[in-house]
Amino acid sequence: MTTVVEEKEIDLIAQAIGNGEIVAFPTETVYGLACKFNDSDALDKLMDAKERDYSKAVTLMLKDIDDIGKYGETDENIMKIARKFMPGRITLVLKRKKTVDPIMTNYLPTIGIRIPDSQFVLNLIDKTGPILVTSANLSGHPNTTNEKEVLHQLEGRISYVVKGQCSSALASTVVLLTDGKIEILREGLIHKKDIEEALL
Secondary structure (H helix, E strand, O other): OOOOEHHHHHHHHHHHHHHHOOOOOOOOOEEEEEEEEHEEEEEEHHHHOOOOOOOOOOOOOOOHHHHHHHEEOOHHHHHHHHHOOOOEEEEEEEEEOOOOOOHOOOOOOOOEOOOOOOOHHHHHHHOOOOOEEEOOOOOOOOOEHHHHHHHHHOOOOOOOOEEOEEOOOOOOEEEEOOOOOOOEEEEOOHHHHHHHHHHO
């Protein structure tokens, strides 16, 4: 059974994530599905809930731009892009720092990092620490934008869903930034041209 909760119950939501439970909540893009970072059992639960292939990564959500370098390899240009578009609708895919447990990236050499432009999610991360987040839907199914759509796909698979309504059905832009390259892996509202212009 999945319980519907309100954003004001943020302490309950944070406690659930801290206890290794899976929670869905609205972001400024689509609904996200979250678990605690550095908890491999919780990550397994999240992957099972979505029926997601382990060859695919799950994004790390952080609160502060200054924390990006703790998890991914950065340089001046990467940080310039981060400062221009974060918090916001962008996920930066960077080389994973060797200090990061490879289990947390499903053994991929890269890590996707996002700082959401949602005060609720930022407040939640402030209470939980970094969290792993993917879209709140079954793999291969449509993105979700409200709690009813989440329940339609994930009822009974997750502990909590936070009531809400996303303003967009478009997920974040995902950009690979390794070896000096800029490669769009998934296009959202931020385009490659916008990213290149940020470096001028």
